[in-house]
Amino acid sequence: MATRKKPKAKRSKPIKKPIKKPIKKPIKKPAKKPTRKLPVRRAPPKAAKPLSPPPPPLPGERIGIVTHYYGNVSVAVIKLESASLRVGDTIHIRGHTSDFAQRVESLQIGHAPVSEVGPNDDFGLKVIAHVREHDIVYKVK
Numbered sequence: 001m002a003t004r005k006k007p008k009a010k011r012s013k014p015i016k017k018p019i020k021k022p023i024k025k026p027i028k029k030p031a032k033k034p035t036r037k038l039p040v041r042r043a044p045p046k047a048a049k050p051l052s053p054p055p056p057p058l059p060g061e062r063i064g065i066v067t068h069y070y071g072n073v074s075v076a077v078i079k080l081e082s083a084s085l086r087v088g089d090t091i092h093i094r095g096h097t098s099d100f101a102q103r104v105e106s107l108q109i110g111h112a113p114v115s116e117v118g119p120n121d122d123f124g125l126k127v128i129a130h131v132r133e134h135d136i137v138y139k140v141k
Contacts, residue, residue, distance in 0.1 A: 058138060059092035059094065059101065059138045059140055060092055060138040060139050060140040060141055061082075061083060061138060061139050061141070062081070062082075062136060062137070062138055063080055063081060063082055063083045063085065063091075063137055063138065063139045064078045064079055064080040064081050064082075064085075064136075064137040065078065065079055065081065065134060065135070065136060065137060066078055066093070066095070066131050066132065066133055066134065066135040066136075066137065067079050067122065067133060068133060069127075069130070069131050069132060069133065071130065073126075074126060074127055074128070074130075075124050075125065075126055075127070076093075076124070076125050076127045076131045077122060077123070077124055077125075078122070078123060078124075078125055078137055079120075079121075079122050080117055080118070080119055080120065080121045080122075080123070081119065081120075082119050083119065083139060084116055084117065084118045084119070085104060085107070085116070085117050085139065086104070086115060086116045087104050087105065087106065087107060087115050087116075088103065088104060089103070089104050089139060089140075090102070090103050090104070090139075090140040091103075091104060091137055091138065091139055091140060092137075092138040092139075092140050093127070093129075093131055093135050093136070093137055093138075094135065094136050094138065095131065095132050095134065095135030095136065096132065096135075097132065098129060098130060098131050098132060098135055100128065100129050101140060102127065102128045102129075104125065105126055106125070106126050107123050107124070107125060108123060108124040108125075109121065109122070109123045109124070111124075
């Protein structure tokens with residue numbers, strides 16, 4: 001037969017008594033002496049950086065601008081703004097990536113060779129280096 005377990009006796013909880021805390025009296029701290037503020041240290045002024053270098057002097061009188069370039073035949077189409085240009089004159093072409101001088105060997109207007117062009121003419125010019133649209137053409141004196 002099975003035996004019956006006796007029920008365990010209930011434990012009583014201990015009674016908690018309030019703990020008396022000692023009363024703290026505020027302690028008076030001695031007054032601080034005012035401190036003298038140190039001056040703010042500032043970085044020395046920086047030397048003024050020079051702006052970009054001045055642009056190089058112009059190689060001559062501005063006479064026109066490149067309007068087109070044909071790479072397969074190395075021909076530039078130039079719109080002459082002022083002055084005139086002849087075969088044998090020296091020109092200087094300057095742009096974002098191009099900067100060279102050359103002697104004018106041949107001029108053509110409408111596939112016809114000419115010896116001289118005047119203001120407001122569009123003409124073809126055989127060039128010795130690659131040029132781009134909006135490059136400036138100067139006449140070297």
